[in-house]
Amino acid sequence: MKQKKLYPESGVELTRFIARNYDFLLNTLSVGKYGKFLNKAIADLGIKPTDFIIDLGCGTGRNAAVMLNYLGETGKITGVDLSPIMQQQFEKRFEHENRVTFRQQRIDIPFELGEKADIVFVSFVIHGFPHDVRNVILENVKNHLKPGGIFAMLDFAEFDMQAMPALHRWIFKAVECPYAFDFVAKDWKKVLEPFSLEVVSEQHYLLRYVRLLEVKAGQ
Numbered sequence: 001m002k003q004k005k006l007y008p009e010s011g012v013e014l015t016r017f018i019a020r021n022y023d024f025l026l027n028t029l030s031v032g033k034y035g036k037f038l039n040k041a042i043a044d045l046g047i048k049p050t051d052f053i054i055d056l057g058c059g060t061g062r063n064a065a066v067m068l069n070y071l072g073e074t075g076k077i078t079g080v081d082l083s084p085i086m087q088q089q090f091e092k093r094f095e096h097e098n099r100v101t102f103r104q105q106r107i108d109i110p111f112e113l114g115e116k117a118d119i120v121f122v123s124f125v126i127h128g129f130p131h132d133v134r135n136v137i138l139e140n141v142k143n144h145l146k147p148g149g150i151f152a153m154l155d156f157a158e159f160d161m162q163a164m165p166a167l168h169r170w171i172f173k174a175v176e177c178p179y180a181f182d183f184v185a186k187d188w189k190k191v192l193e194p195f196s197l198e199v200v201s202e203q204h205y206l207l208r209y210v211r212l213l214e215v216k217a218g219q
Helices: 016-020 022-029 034-044 062-068 084-093 131-143 166-175 178-184 188-195
Strands: 052-056 076-081 100-104 117-123 145-156 197-205 210-217
Touching: 034 062, 034 197, 034 210, 052 062, 052 131, 062 076, 062 084, 062 117, 076 084, 084 100, 117 131, 131 145, 131 188, 131 197, 145 178, 188 197
Parallel strands: 052 076, 052 117, 076 100, 117 145
Antiparallel strands: 145 210, 197 210
16 A cells, blocks of 8 residues: 655655665666765764764665764664664664664654764755755754754755756756755755754765755754
8 A cells, every 4th residue: 555645745755665675776876876975975974983873864774884884882873764664674784783773753743762962864854855844853953962962964955956957957856856946945054043053064075966064053
């Protein structure tokens, strides 16, 4: 039975087929480049060995597997995702790793994990929601960061779609949802201001269409 989307125009609410084959499809669509890009972006994040990281919209655990390489014995990761299919893949990946846990939870409603993180990492998730829902996710991020903790948002950068080369614009419009078109048009430094989140660093990738935005929580 096909699951009804809460957000009809969203690209982050995945079908069962895509969820089961997510990593393979991502590798195929990126012609094998996604893994190299992800490794570079996480290396730029500057993870400390003792960090506690919450990965919102964690998917299969691919991001967590890379981040785990930077953690020591006391570092840990909690992955948060709604999908039972993603949960199965995540837990299988880390079945022998006690530093990584999974929490099945929607990130687009208020929730409480009971512990605050040094880093809250969100990768290619926020662009796929209506803007009022993004604000709920940002509130969840703020509430789960330690004072001075870092919110790391790896997602599309701000850019003018009409200024893109025609081929790039066609590909972007073909593979992404209308919520993403709204996302790239916003000034995210201003969007984050009401949440007491201050941008401290930004790195660009993939012809500057993608950005790692590092945002620091207030003390």
